Amino acid sequence: MKKRVPLVITFVTGFIVIISFFIPHRPFGPLETDTLIWYSIILGFTLLIGVDSLVRLHVRQMRRRKAGWWYSIVFFAGFFYCLVIGIMSVIRTPNPFQPGTIFFYGYKTILIPLQSTMFALLAFFVASASYRAFRARTLEATLLLVAAVIVMIGRVPAGYKLWTRLPGIANWIFNVLQMGAMRGIMIGVALGAVAMSLRLILGIERTYLS
Amino acid sequence: MGFWQRFLQLDRKWIFIGIAIVVIIPLIKPLGLPIKPTKPVIDLFTYIDTLGPESDPVMVVTGFDPSTMPELMPMEQALLRHCLTKGIPVISFGGLYPAYIGMAKMAIDEVSADFPDKKYGEDYVFLGFIPGVSAVILSIGIDIATTFGNDYYGTPIDSLPMLRGVKNYSDISLVVDVSGSSTPEYWLMYAQERYGVNIGVACTAVSAPAFYAFLQSGQFVGMLGGLKGAAEYEELMARKGYPTGRRPATIGMDSQSLAHLLIILLIILGNAGYFIVRRGERRQGIIRRKK
16 A cells, blocks of 8 residues: 555656646646646645754754764754744745845845855866866867867857957857757657656656655 | 976965956956857847837746856846836746745846836836746746736736736747756746747856757747856847946956966966876886886
């Protein structure tokens, strides 16, 4: 029973979505939208489970005084800040993102600088990693290196300034060489997803039940 | 230890300092390097430019959070600026995930402040976040008013003059997803394929290669890829004499140009050093074997 019920649910919902995609008319058409609304509702509950799991993990870290347990304090500070301030802002104003609310203040002065800084660090690490890793050791590595250099210089205004044809060459690499490889990958991924979906719907793939 | 061996073991802090310098200097004193618009950007610009006050609204979807803000915010602002300049009705949608709504609010507030003659509800509207991702995209195709109920400020959709007569995608000329993730694929699957609405994309440089296939197949009207795309859009607006603001993307492209040049220089020097050192080591090996 524990396995049969989820298998039946998976089969029925998967079958409904497939049918409604190919026959977008009543009664099948609205069924897809209804299924997606159900999906959103279930997603909301999984979010709660995620929060519960995260809180438990950090409580355990703090109790056992594991290495870096003080980061859990930072987590709880952020978690309760968002929770309390978010609820307060919603009660006081209809929109927590309204300029002047304490929630928006936190968003603007904490979240934006933190996320921007984390992402900006990439520039430094990409530069360092390119310098160390891009070596023309083999023919394949040399081809990759040459293509990367042409695209890097051809995609910025300095490339156009150096040689007016560089952007055209960079675009050709993008539109022809890169696209050929990318299409192959995308078709492969899509076929894999179709195969996996069919295995799940037909109950052949059951690892998600364990 | 020779020069090249020392160079190959260069501490990364010097690379970090170099990058910091080449990024900061052009931000303080822009170099004004030439921007050459590319076809995907021209296509999107031209499509929007052919629209006017009598056209159906353009929906600008905010699909990014603060992490990709420096790259995507100039795009969103340029798009909004273009629409408001041309008098095209704009629906600014706060996005499919809750973290995006703050970005959408900042963009619409900043741009609308430059257009005091444009009235909220008549020339542009702001729709907030609705949970559901793909369900929301599908639901807009049935009825916008039922999907959102109210706008971001709590005003019923039906009472907004601009949205009277705008029921679903058939009353929208273009949806532009300004995205830092894979959401353009959702818009393609659920809005373009299902309801036939035109889709434009503005995305980060990292995710642009994944969308070129859809661009070439004509499923996307046009695309702004990375800060470069935003700078090209600003350039096209400037050429037409439209207000561009302070052109943050164009300024940023100067920094990006110098950073790319520095990285290429480091790659060339790193490879030169690698081959020189390897040749020296081989020679020493041959001498040792001869001895």
